[in-house]
Amino acid sequence: AQSVAQPEDQVNVAEGNPLTVKCTYSVSGNPYLFWYVQYPNRGLQFLLKYITGDNLVKGSYGFEAEFNKSQTSFHLKKPSALVSDSALYFCAVRDVGGASNTGKLIFGQGTTLQVKP
Amino acid sequence: DVKVTQSSRYLVKRTGEKVFLECVQDMDHENMFWYRQDPGLGLRLIYFSYDVKMKEKGDIPEGYSVSREKKERFSLILESASTNQTSMYLCASSFQPPVSYEQYFGPGTRLTVT
Numbered sequence: 001a002q003s004v005a006q007p008e009d010q011v012n013v014a015e016g017n018p019l020t021v022k023c024t025y026s027v028s029g030n031p032y033l034f035w036y037v038q039y040p041n042r043g044l045q046f047l048l049k050y051i052t053g054d055n056l057v058k059g060s061y062g063f064e065a066e067f068n069k070s071q072t073s074f075h076l077k078k079p080s081a082l083v084s085d086s087a088l089y090f091c092a093v094r095d096v097g098g099a100s101n102t103g104k105l106i107f108g109q110g111t112t113l114q115v116k117p
Numbered sequence: 118d119v120k121v122t123q124s125s126r127y128l129v130k131r132t133g134e135k136v137f138l139e140c141v142q143d144m145d146h147e148n149m150f151w152y153r154q155d156p157g158l159g160l161r162l163i164y165f166s167y168d169v170k171m172k173e174k175g176d177i178p179e180g181y182s183v184s185r186e187k188k189e190r191f192s193l194i195l196e197s198a199s200t201n202q203t204s205m206y207l208c209a210s211s212f213q214p215p216v217s218y219e220q221y222f223g224p225g226t227r228l229t230v231t
Contacts, residue, residue: 009157032218043121043207043222044160051218090159094218102167103148103214104175109159 002027004093006108013081013115021076021111023091032094033074034105035065039087047089050074061085081115088112120144121223123208129229136195138226140208147213149191150220151175151183154205163206166191167213198230 004025013019025031032051036044048059055067065076076089088110095104124139142149148167152160152175162175164183172183180202184192191210195202205227209220 034218036222041126041225043224044209044220046219046221049219102165102173103211103218103220104150104162104165105218105220107152107160109157 002093002095002106004091004106004108006089006091006111008111009109010112010114013113015083015115015117016080019078019081019085019113019115021089021091021113023074023076023108025072025074025091025093027093027096029096031067031072031074033065033067034092035059035063035074035076036090036092036107037061037087038090038110044090047076081113083115083117086113086115121208121210121221123206123223123226125226126224127227127229129231130195130198131231132199134195134198134230136198136228136230138193138195138206138208138228140191140193140210140223141189142191142210142221143189144210144212144221145188146210146221147188148211148220149185150209150211151181151191151193152207152209153177154207154225160207163193195228198228200230202228203230204228 035047050067091108092105121142151163165173166185182194208223211220
């Protein structure tokens with residue numbers, strides 16, 4: 001069965017420090033991986049994706065993510081956190097179950113990032 | 118810019134009422150989705166539509182139905198609202214693969230059933 005896991009409910013980091021939000025996945029075939037961010041009382045916004053190619057993917061707002069096939073991980077990173085990065089972050093993977101290639105995604109349970117001044 | 122709009126940001130309904138949640142997208146996307154978001158559970162897919170009048174059940178379709186009469190509009194219907202349907206409801210749309218897998222989300226509707 002396909003799945004995506006975010007092992008931390010919350011990540012706390014001081015402003016200016018590097019941040020990592022973890023994501024691991026389990027899929028058959030090549031994974032298509034995504035990160036989304038949700039600010040309070042808003043919908044989700046797309047941050048970045050990995051389909052193929054370079055293992056380090058750069059996205060919006062200075063975020064990047066590293067695809068690691070051997071560890072089946074796709075961790076979100078930022079070299080220097082801002083207070084305004086505080087939000088809920090979701091990892092997602094392409095759903096290839098059933099009728100494949102429909103465009104459905106499977107989302108993780110979300111990780112709250114708290115950046116303190 | 119892609120725009121996905123939802124008819125209400127906040128909604129309060131009584132148990133047993135029929136509830137309609139509307140979603141409209143302006144990007145000519147083939148796919149549209151309804152999710153439910155609850156703390157600690159992430160996003161769970163309720164229903165998915167890949168074309169006008171076409172729909173597919175998601176992970177938690179019980180108690181819900183959907184309607185897609187026009188390409189840009191996807192409605193979620195709670196036939197008889199119950200308190201356990203109190204939640205945040207998110208609509209999303211996307212092109213079909215292989216064009217793209219990115220989904221674009223509306224702002225959400227926070228529904229409270231009393």
